[in-house]
Amino acid sequence: MINGEITKEKICAFYASDYHFEMVSLPYIDQNLENKNEIIILTENDLENTIKNLLSKVNIKENKKSKILKLNWKQDDTKKIEKIKENINENKKITVFIKGKEKYINQINKNIASLNQNNKNLKIIDCYDIQEVGENLDQIMLQYNKILSTTGEKDIEKL
Numbered sequence: 001m002i003n004g005e006i007t008k009e010k011i012c013a014f015y016a017s018d019y020h021f022e023m024v025s026l027p028y029i030d031q032n033l034e035n036k037n038e039i040i041i042l043t044e045n046d047l048e049n050t051i052k053n054l055l056s057k058v059n060i061k062e063n064k065k066s067k068i069l070k071l072n073w074k075q076d077d078t079k080k081i082e083k084i085k086e087n088i089n090e091n092k093k094i095t096v097f098i099k100g101k102e103k104y105i106n107q108i109n110k111n112i113a114s115l116n117q118n119n120k121n122l123k124i125i126d127c128y129d130i131q132e133v134g135e136n137l138d139q140i141m142l143q144y145n146k147i148l149s150t151t152g153e154k155d156i157e158k159l
Helices: 018-034 048-057 062-070 077-089 102-115 130-141
Strands: 009-015 038-043 094-100 122-129 146-149 152-155
Touching: 009 018, 009 130, 018 038, 018 048, 018 062, 018 094, 018 122, 018 146, 018 152, 038 077, 048 062, 077 094, 077 102, 094 102, 102 122, 102 130, 122 130
Parallel strands: 009 122, 009 146, 038 094, 094 122
Antiparallel strands: 146 152
């Protein structure tokens, strides 16, 4: 997370694998789609095959599966950053998942920060690889107020 930024809501999440990320994020994505929010998934690696595989095994209505599959799960940052810019300019509600290594998350956040001028409709969820940040988990969590789990956003209690 970029320190000092107060123009958008920041949430963190942690995952152990691509499938784990998808399972944690699916209920939240579904809820946001129901609320007509734009969902953008920026990812360091292509998730198209894993999300198709996962959705083939979970009990979700076909129309919801279809909406989820229509999201761009590929590694296509340039196109997705442009979509974020368009949505910011149109003042749409946007939820952006940034999934990857810490360096990737920081770089994408810098790119988005350069586009975002006090837009309160932008919600960013930084999704960290738990194997990479395991020893620094507490330090990372100190930068956020909320964490995403399968049951939704939860406040992080500051110690």
